[in-house]
Amino acid sequence: xxxxxxxxxxxxxxxxxxxxxxxxxxxxxxxxxxxxxxxxxxxxxxxxxxxxxxxxxxxxxxxxxxxxxxxxxxxxxxxxxxxxxxxxxxxxxxxxxxxxxxxxxxxxxxxxxxxxxxxxxxxxxxxxxxxxxxxxxxxxxxxxxxxxxxxxxxxxxxxxxxxxxxxxxxxxxxxxxxxxxxxxxxxxxxxxxxxxxxxxxxxxxxxxxxxxxxxxxxxxxxxxxxxxxxxxxxxxxxxxxxxxxxxxxxxxxxxxxxxxxxxxx
Amino acid sequence: xxxxxxxxxxxxxxxxxxxxxxxxxxxxxxxxxxxxxxxxxxxxxxxxxxxxxxxxxxxxxxxxxxxxxxxxxxxxxxxxxxxxxxxxx
Amino acid sequence: xxxxxxxxxxxxxxxxxxxxxxxxxxxxxxxxxxxxxxxxxxxxxxxxxxxxxxxxxxxxxxxxxxxxxxxxxxxxxxxxxxxxxxxxxxxxxxxxxxxxxxxxxxxxxxxxxxxxxxxxxxxxxxxxxxxxxxxxxxxxxxxxxxxxxxxxxxxxxxxxxxxxxxxxxxxxxxxxxxxxxxxxxxxxxxxxxxxxxxxxxxxxxxxxxxxxxxxxxxxxxxxxxxxxxxxxxxxxxxxxxxxxxxxxxxxxxxxxxxxxxxxxxxxxxxxxxxxxxxxxxxxxxxxxxxxxxxxxxxxxxxxxxxxxxxxxxxxxxxxxxxxxxxxxxxxxxxxxxxxxxxxxxxxxxxxxxxxxxxxxxxxxxxxxxxxxxxxxxxxxxxxxxxxxxxxxxxxxxxxxxxxxxxxxxxxxxxxxxxxxxxxxxxxxxxx
Numbered sequence: 001x002x003x004x005x006x007x008x009x010x011x012x013x014x015x016x017x018x019x020x021x022x023x024x025x026x027x028x029x030x031x032x033x034x035x036x037x038x039x040x041x042x043x044x045x046x047x048x049x050x051x052x053x054x055x056x057x058x059x060x061x062x063x064x065x066x067x068x069x070x071x072x073x074x075x076x077x078x079x080x081x082x083x084x085x086x087x088x089x090x091x092x093x094x095x096x097x098x099x100x101x102x103x104x105x106x107x108x109x110x111x112x113x114x115x116x117x118x119x120x121x122x123x124x125x126x127x128x129x130x131x132x133x134x135x136x137x138x139x140x141x142x143x144x145x146x147x148x149x150x151x152x153x154x155x156x157x158x159x160x161x162x163x164x165x166x167x168x169x170x171x172x173x174x175x176x177x178x179x180x181x182x183x184x185x186x187x188x189x190x191x192x193x194x195x196x197x198x199x200x201x202x203x204x205x206x207x208x209x210x211x212x213x214x215x216x217x218x219x220x221x222x223x224x225x226x227x228x229x230x231x232x233x234x235x236x237x238x239x240x241x242x243x244x245x246x247x248x249x250x251x252x253x254x255x256x257x258x259x260x261x262x263x264x265x
Numbered sequence: 266x267x268x269x270x271x272x273x274x275x276x277x278x279x280x281x282x283x284x285x286x287x288x289x290x291x292x293x294x295x296x297x298x299x300x301x302x303x304x305x306x307x308x309x310x311x312x313x314x315x316x317x318x319x320x321x322x323x324x325x326x327x328x329x330x331x332x333x334x335x336x337x338x339x340x341x342x343x344x345x346x347x348x349x350x351x352x353x354x
Numbered sequence: 355x356x357x358x359x360x361x362x363x364x365x366x367x368x369x370x371x372x373x374x375x376x377x378x379x380x381x382x383x384x385x386x387x388x389x390x391x392x393x394x395x396x397x398x399x400x401x402x403x404x405x406x407x408x409x410x411x412x413x414x415x416x417x418x419x420x421x422x423x424x425x426x427x428x429x430x431x432x433x434x435x436x437x438x439x440x441x442x443x444x445x446x447x448x449x450x451x452x453x454x455x456x457x458x459x460x461x462x463x464x465x466x467x468x469x470x471x472x473x474x475x476x477x478x479x480x481x482x483x484x485x486x487x488x489x490x491x492x493x494x495x496x497x498x499x500x501x502x503x504x505x506x507x508x509x510x511x512x513x514x515x516x517x518x519x520x521x522x523x524x525x526x527x528x529x530x531x532x533x534x535x536x537x538x539x540x541x542x543x544x545x546x547x548x549x550x551x552x553x554x555x556x557x558x559x560x561x562x563x564x565x566x567x568x569x570x571x572x573x574x575x576x577x578x579x580x581x582x583x584x585x586x587x588x589x590x591x592x593x594x595x596x597x598x599x600x601x602x603x604x605x606x607x608x609x610x611x612x613x614x615x616x617x618x619x620x621x622x623x624x625x626x627x628x629x630x631x632x633x634x635x636x637x638x639x640x641x642x643x644x645x646x647x648x649x650x651x652x653x654x655x656x657x658x659x660x661x662x663x664x665x666x667x668x669x670x671x672x673x674x675x676x677x678x679x680x681x682x683x684x685x686x687x688x689x690x691x692x693x694x695x696x697x698x699x700x701x702x703x704x705x706x707x708x709x710x711x712x713x714x715x716x717x718x719x720x721x722x723x724x725x726x727x728x729x730x731x732x733x734x735x736x737x738x739x740x741x742x743x744x745x746x747x748x749x750x751x752x753x754x755x756x757x758x759x760x761x762x763x764x765x766x767x768x769x770x771x772x773x774x775x776x777x778x779x780x781x782x783x784x785x
Contacts, residue, residue, distance in 0.1 A: 076483075193508070197387060197509070200479055
């Protein structure tokens with residue numbers, strides 16, 4: 001038996017984000033929300049572990065009430081129940097305050113966990129810090145950039161492969177542990193018809209700040225020592241050089257330019 | 266308005282698998298190639314004696330399947346959550 | 355759903371027909387699964403469109419108080435266009451304090467979601483992102499549906515109602531009809547163009563919240579079809595519809611027709627300065643009464659576009675009406691605990707007595723006439739515009755001479771007898 005908690009986030013579909021050509025601001029209006037892709041990989045891994053070793057999967061998220069849609073999707077993939085931490089007091093949290101909130105909920109509702117799985121990073125802010133901070137707050141080990149997981153529940157250990165710069169590390173670590181998973185670990189499944197329907201009866205518990213308790217100064221904006229000063233799009237790339245003509249001339253010209261720019265010699 | 270600009274307006278969640286199942290064995294015999302003209306998003310293009318199919322911008326109308334005189338086009342449904350999602354419709 | 359994955363009924367497609375059928379059955383105490391392949395109901399749906407009060411009001415009384423509607427239709431416009439002019443007819447009613455209205459514009463992605471939520475309130479199990487691709491047969495009976503490989507993707511029921519739209523794979527698989535042929539469906543292409551509410555009201559001469567539906571003919575190069583502009587709260591739905599077989603002959607891109615329509619001098623001022631928000635395309639059943647397939651078989655019924663129950667300019671309300679009757683037939687079958695074709699034939703009988711089939715029958719001969727008469731969509735609109743342009747142009751030439759020329763033009767190009775015959779043959783299109 002392996003009990004897992006999977007932390008997920010509902011994020012704007014960045015593929016749908018547009019930059020206002022006049023103001024250069026990101027247009028957020030009308031952008032649909034999706035389950036963060038790395039978190040989907042986390043759910044899939046948890047479900048595979050459950051299928052092999054048994055246990056229970058709880059999905060956990062912090063966000064507005066609409067985030068229920070992302071949690072429901074996790075349930076249709078095979079998670080057992082979901083908890084949504086939703087309160088104005090949690091709003092505008094940085095990664096530290098978010099990690100505090102999630103860690104507190106894990107302690108309160110799923111202290112029997114063997115495994116916490118987080119996506120490597122969310123595609124909206126791309127910090128990749130929350131998972132690691134949850135592990136620190138819970139005082140358990142963590143491994144990030146995980147691309148392979150092998151569990152040995154009897155020996156209370158896990159063997160994972162993680163990707164770093166130019167090589168792959170194999171790490172053996174004790175349970176309980178937090179794993180930050182990334183693309184390439186698995187291919188998330190499509191929900192089956194029956195699981196979609198069963199999920200209609202699975203619980204999505206919504207928890208507010210009163211119920212969660214804890215130190216009010218550590219939640220949301222108040223609990224956030226960092227903040228975003230400004231969001232701006234990268235400067236548009238200057239138009240490239242397009243040469244036309246026969247292969248021989250254009251290649252000769254290309255080589256000439258590359259030599260001039262000292263990109264080749 | 267160019268078709269690319271139009272498609273930019275729509276929300277697509279593109280699957281990695283092509284849901285337009287086309288058997289191109291009869292294309293050379295096909296005089297008018299109606300798929301290349303009726304498709305409202307230009308997914309079918311005849312290029313250098315070959316039918317080039319780009320399913321990514323498909324709005325799932327099904328016209329191509331109906332017009333193929335050889336019944337060689339099958340529009341299947343993209344899997345759950347994939348394909349076009351109209352926000353207005 | 356019981357342990358064997360069984361419901362009383364499965365409805366495929368959470369559009370107007372499917373949701374209505376599901377709602378009707380759930381209210382009658384049946385356990386119903388409503389399966390929608392889109393991320394949400396409406397995600398794959400497109401319409402013109404006006405939502406008429408009938409029969410929705412029968413299903414959800416006072417729906418206009420809670421449903422996400424755009425504008426109440428008080429102004430019906432019809433335009434006969436030539437390349438560069440247009441004759442506009444407008445019938446406008448006094449909408450002041452007259453709620454509820456006869457029809458409303460709606461955005462499908464919003465309305466269908468809301469409508470399906472009403473079905474859920476009635477006890478329907480709605481599953482979205484549920485992509486059904488086949489029916490399950492046993493001993494010649496439809497017993498369920500399949501959404502992928504394995505038993506976990508199979509769902510069983512006493513009854514399956516296919517409301518999976520015009521391309522209905524399920525109706526075809528069940529042998530109830532063939533896939534559409536190019537002269538049984540029209541292709542509609544549409545843009546939603548954003549405009550401030552005040553601009554819409556000023557341009558269409560409307561009071562706050564009031565709306566116009568405008569249909570046009572003469573913008574399809576003589577082919578069967580037309581254009582439309584519908585006013586939403588903060589946008590216009592602008593589109594062109596053309597019979598698919600005619601589009602094949604025309605060899606134009608459908609969006610080129612839309613571009614022409616949008617640039618037409620009688621249309622362009624309505625949309626000027628607007629911002630395109632969405633581009634969509636959809637097939638519309640144009641099979642007429644003759645095209646309506648067999649509506650049922652053992653363990654299965656079909657409704658809405660899947661059964662070609664669409665007849666210009668109405669579709670959504672016909673879909674709802676058929677969904678309601680399919681639901682009623684299902685309740686009848688449930689009561690008798692018999693879902694055989696024999697019992698389900700009550701659906702067919704009720705449909706024959708309904709507005710849906712009676713209307714489609716009435717229009718049927720005109721439908722055929724229009725399909726085969728190139729004058730309707732080209733010659734007449736052009737001639738009317740040409741004559742009006744000549745007669746209304748003041749240049750010192752006497753009106754008597756102009757009238758005479760108009761008459762001879764009419765005689766040469768059409769002739770009185772033929773015009774009368776054409777008018778008679780299309781009488782079914784009378785509103």
